[in-house]
Structures are given as C-alpha cells and as structure tokens.
Amino acid sequence: MKSIITFVLLLISVFFSFAQEKEMPETVDSISKNNYEKVHELRLGAIKLLASGFLDVSYEYVNSQTSGYGVSLMVNFDDNIDYEKFGLIPYYRFYFGKNPEFKGRGFFVEAFSYFHIGEDDSFNYNQQGDFVREDDTFFEVAPGFAVGSKWINSNGFVFQLKLGVGRNLLGESPNEFLATGDVYIGYRF
Incomplete structure (x- = not known):
C-alpha cells in the first residue's frame, strides 16, 4: 500500500x-x-531641451521589425539661437537589429527632410551711417541622413541616440549644412 x-x-x-x-x-x-x-512611440530630445530650450518632440510608427516612419517637431524657445526657430522633420528608418520581442530596435539608418524656418541677423550701416540690425526670416529645406541606436525595455520605455547631417537646398540659410541629433527619452505604446 x-x-x-x-x-x-x-x-x-x-x-x-x-x-x-x-x-x-x-x-x-x-x-x-x-x-x-506596441507600434506607436513618443520621444523627447533631452539634451537640447535642457541645454538650450530647444523642444524636439518625435512620433514614430513602427510598421515592421526592420522599418518605421514618423515626424519630429522642433520649436526653439531660446532667442539667442537664430538659425532654427521652427522645424518639421518627416523621416523613414531602417532597423538592423532583429528581436522576437520588439519591432524597431537596435542600430538604424534614417533618411529625413528637414523643413525649417529661421532668422538670419545681419548687421549693416544704413544711409545715415548708423549701425542697424536686420532680422531676415527664411524658409529652408534640408534632406539628410542620420544613424543611431534605440533600446527598449519590457515596460515600453525608450532610450535613443541619434546623429545626422543634412544640406540646405534653397540657399536661404546662412549655413550650407546642418546637424541634427540628440539623446531621446520616450515611451512605446
């Protein structure tokens, strides 16, 4: 028994x-x-915001494991930075990291177009010989490429590093090239 x-x-x-x-x-x-x-993602550019009052908010839709597209909105609250006052950046990304748990993470390459409005301060003498400051507002388009990497935890929090360069096409800006990028913190839902 x-x-x-x-x-x-x-x-x-x-x-x-x-x-x-x-x-x-x-x-x-x-x-x-x-x-x-989880395919929707919101991010905030941390260094630009803390260092210079430059707001960089991004939305991304991750449509597959290896690609995503989105748009970034740039707003400059610092009067000392004239070249970029407002910008809109649509982009498309190619991801090279494959993970069965997440779409769109790891190393990426990004193609973007940066549409921005800025001011070019010029200092001249007028006809009376007085020193005058002229604020010229301009609109510029700059296509470019960026590289970076993105990390995501299981709760959906995102950490991203990105650095890119673009070329102004219209010749309105005093700069021929521009740089973009930041350290981003966000959330995927």
Missing part, C-alpha cells in the same frame, strides 16, 4: 511539473506578443 501511494504521488508530481513547463512558455509568449504589438 505504501508503494502504491508513493507511485501515485510521483505520477502527480511528474504531471504537475510537465504542466508548469507548458504554461511558462505561453506566459513568456504573451508578454512578447504584447510588446511586439
């Missing part, structure tokens, strides 16, 4: 151990699936 009870308890423990092994992967798969379904 004692051996029968021991045998039954052994069978029950083996049954429960197999049942637990089957449930664990399903739980992990449901977490991965939930993270994989």
